[in-house]
Amino acid sequence: MGAMPIWSLRYPDDFSEDCPVELAARTRYLPDRDQLKQMFCSTRAMLGDFPLSVIWQVKRWGEKKGKYRLYEAAWLGRELKEQGITHVHTHFAGIGARTAWWMSKFYGISYSFTGHANDMFCSNDDPLLLQDLVDQSSFVVTVSDFSREWLLIQCPDSSAKIHRIYNGMESRCLPASGAKTLPPKIVSVGRLITKKGFQYLVEACALLRDSGLDFHCEIIGNGPLEDDLRYQIQQLRLDDCVELAGALPWQEVNSRLNASSVFVLPCVSDDGGGMDNLPTVILEAMNAALPVVSTRLAAVPEMVDEGITGFLVDECDASALADAVGHILKMPDCGQAIGRAGKDYAEKKFSVVQTVSSLMSLIKQSL
Template identity: 25%
Template sequence: MKLAIAVKTYPDPTQTPATEHIAKLFGGESVVLCRARHPELPGTRPAFCLADHRPGPALRLADHLAAPFEHGRNFLRNHNTHPPTGSRRRALEGFLRAQGVEAILAEFGTEASFWFPTARKLGLPFHVYFRGHDATAYLETPRRAPRRIRSYRAMVGAADGIFAVSQFLLDQLAARGITNPNAHVVPSGVDMARLRPAPKEPGLVIAAGRFIDKKAPEITVRAFVEAARAHPGARLEMIGDGPLLAPCQALARELGAEGKVIFHGHRPHGFVEERLRAAPLFLQHSVIAPDGNQEGAPVAIQEAMAAGACVISTRHAGIPHLVEEGVSGFLVDEHDAAGFAGHARAMLDDPARAARMGQAGHAHAAREFDRAALYRRVEAVLRASVARRAGRPAG
């Protein structure tokens, strides 16, 4: 089946789940819809990039004159005034027809609003994958939230189906009247073959993810330093970058922990996998950010479990559906730094127990997060929608 996958930027190595969908769904034969291209990285799949289409003066004038009518029609039908219009819309339609696209999957609700009107006009099955920010903070901006919610209601209600990485995100959408009867919880999943547990390095603790408010990395630094006071050989390796990286580096210096807290910055995903496979313990203190941004079902936690690490995290968003408390890890309330540090200390004190919990987490990941099995579920839903539109039996 020929699928078009809609993303904001292509390629984007920071968006691993979307990148893996492009590479793996339906044998990697999908095409890509994007608003911008990465300035340095070449893509591997045929792509329609909106930024590439700059009409000449005559078409620009025609587009300008037609835009109010197209925007008005889109608003009345889709509560959306931002999709491609004029010559860009015609070029997009031509690309989809030429590539023989049978369905569109939009990665993130924020991108779905942009491409949905064209899919609707062409009668193409359309699905949306919600992953976190797009179902939480994006719908809470005071001035823009009402318009965004109206747009989501129209789009999601008319879509052929939606996916979310956690039930928590579907509940967040439903609380705002955004529902679809063909809704599926499908985590992003992990490559179990690449994340087989390796021999563990004693005292190694990993935190991987962007240094942003919803990850609360300062709490992780403070909690680790407190937990490791009696363990001079313990070290925390933090992988990722973001606006809170420099403050966390300053905090580590302030706490006298420069040699115990190592900041790798952004590294290739293979490096992350290698360090996770060697780590007995993984920390992630997710919280609701000041702007309302929340997690979906963090891929880093799924990967840590697959790699056999005991996970210490928070009762936040979809995380309680990933980590079974007292079996594969421990959870604390958001901002409970003392409890977070206490569990980390207990696992450093008892590495044999941490290893048993890591093994339980690996077994759970093999059952629930195997990416190959999850992709088959997504493909089955997409095929069924195409068959339904064509009036033939699914499968």
């Protein structure tokens, strides 16, 4: 099987410098929303370009929510049919999976999808439900045992086609310098939103400071809670030891991981049921041979082997978080040993070669 064609429903606002050039060059894009709307604005506009059965479905759907999924499916399905493509795999139980669902209806193209986290855990008002997407699929992948068990409860009749394949990790980190900064650095990376739990990390830093420990904490990322976190940092008088570094390119993030002593991600579940599942950033930290401190949430315990590759605490518990981080800061040799164990563990359990092979096997079976 040669290189698979890649289609994107959206053209990105900007390309990440971390995106491989070869991957970007292979990616093709659908027409934008305005162009699609023009194509499907009337029966006359559609005649001659799309099968009558597709036109009928589009007209019948009308202005209901999700109409652009039909437009995308009608256009992309026609292109894929012409190329002889019979199966589509998409990531997230969101717009991609819903477009694939309609392509299966319009053109008989089978599909599968990988569900990640809030795309499954959080309900929405789309007419196509998660169960609809699962029922019509050839198979579904979830990225952890936790999310597979969750999905089995939601869709018990589809248990035979729900599989767990971990997100793969490619060992692409720059060589670690081995030189850690002084004072020791605590690092965290993520969007500044509720489910990352950064407010508890800031609170834990206040406890560490009050205990007499010398350290610097760096939170890398941006998001809607930036002002709230800055205010919290100021109120706790942590300006000299806690820094909001903003979003940074991957190579710079990697450099800062390599200069740190411990990685912390105090993730929590939010009021809407949203939560991290298998946070990729923890894999990146393990790949950088950092000990990890996180919470016993969702699939995090599938990544962090308690006491071996890091430490886990209950969510929203700043005191326990401070104790775990403090333990590593006070025993740097122990922290480095835990970090090395984490790197070995991640390379064995989350190898991208292994995960890609598992996914390819399922795709081949569906053809």
